[in-house]
Amino acid sequence: DxxxxxxxxxxxxxxxxxxxPCNHSTISGTDYIHWYRQLPSQxxxxxxxxxxxxxxxxxxxxxxxxDRKSSTLILHRATLRDAAVYYCIxxxxxxxxxxxxxxxxxxxxxxxx
Amino acid sequence: DTxxxxxxxxxxxxxxxxxxxxxxxxxxxxxxxxxxxTLGQGPEFLxxxxxxxxxxxxxxxxxxxxxxxPKGSFSTxxxxxxxxxxxxxxxxxxxxxxxxxxxQYFGPGTRLTxx
Numbered sequence: 001d002x003x004x005x006x007x008x009x010x011x012x013x014x015x016x017x018x019x020x021p022c023n024h025s026t027i028s029g030t031d032y033i034h035w036y037r038q039l040p041s042q043x044x045x046x047x048x049x050x051x052x053x054x055x056x057x058x059x060x061x062x063x064x065x066x067d068r069k070s071s072t073l074i075l076h077r078a079t080l081r082d083a084a085v086y087y088c089i090x091x092x093x094x095x096x097x098x099x100x101x102x103x104x105x106x107x108x109x110x111x112x113x
Numbered sequence: 114d115t116x117x118x119x120x121x122x123x124x125x126x127x128x129x130x131x132x133x134x135x136x137x138x139x140x141x142x143x144x145x146x147x148x149x150x151t152l153g154q155g156p157e158f159l160x161x162x163x164x165x166x167x168x169x170x171x172x173x174x175x176x177x178x179x180x181x182x183p184k185g186s187f188s189t190x191x192x193x194x195x196x197x198x199x200x201x202x203x204x205x206x207x208x209x210x211x212x213x214x215x216x217q218y219f220g221p222g223t224r225l226t227x228x
């Protein structure tokens with residue numbers, strides 16, 4: 001399974017944008033880039049995923065480098081409720097694939113009021 | 114609430130006892146996953162079901178662990194002869210098989226403490 005590298009922690013001020021980086025230099029052509037987050041005392045929660053093109057949804061945006069060796073999760077206006085551990089995960093497509101997620105340590109995001 | 118539910122939310126047991134956890138996935142989700150999470154770590158994959166078939170088991174899943182998903186609906190995870198090292202949060206997730214990259218919906222987890 002391809003590995004990802006994320007900073008252990010980041011800080012942000014409330015209502016400011018947050019850019020969470022992820023490096024995945026060994027990504028293969030069929031690897032999707034997923035982001036999940038885990039709020040304190042809760043199960044992980046899906047945020048966004050993409051393959052090659054940048055993606056937007058109501059929660060966040062995902063910017064994928066042209067060579068796909070890195071990506072950035074963008075929270076446009078951080079709120080206190082966005083304080084969580086953010087996981088960047090690679091998962092392969094294909095009907096024979098189980099879709100299991102291989103989590104790393106993630107990035108702990110602190111949001112200051 | 115139509116999300117993934119898990120029962121119990123907390124379980125305290127003595128070393129050597131058997132415990133069983135239940136997971137109710139989102140209705141019509143044919144894929145079900147169990148993960149384990151220890152303090153300060155990300156979740157680790159344990160096992161995967163597609164409908165009632167258990168198609169993958171992690172090497173983390175020792176012989177003391179067994180999981181079932183009868184009729185492809187709810188799932189149970191049993192740990193026999195619990196050890197202190199089994200203390201962790203056990204998470205269940207489900208997804209619909211559109212493609213294997215379909216998002217997974219996680220339950221709140223069962224926190225196991227082995228004394």
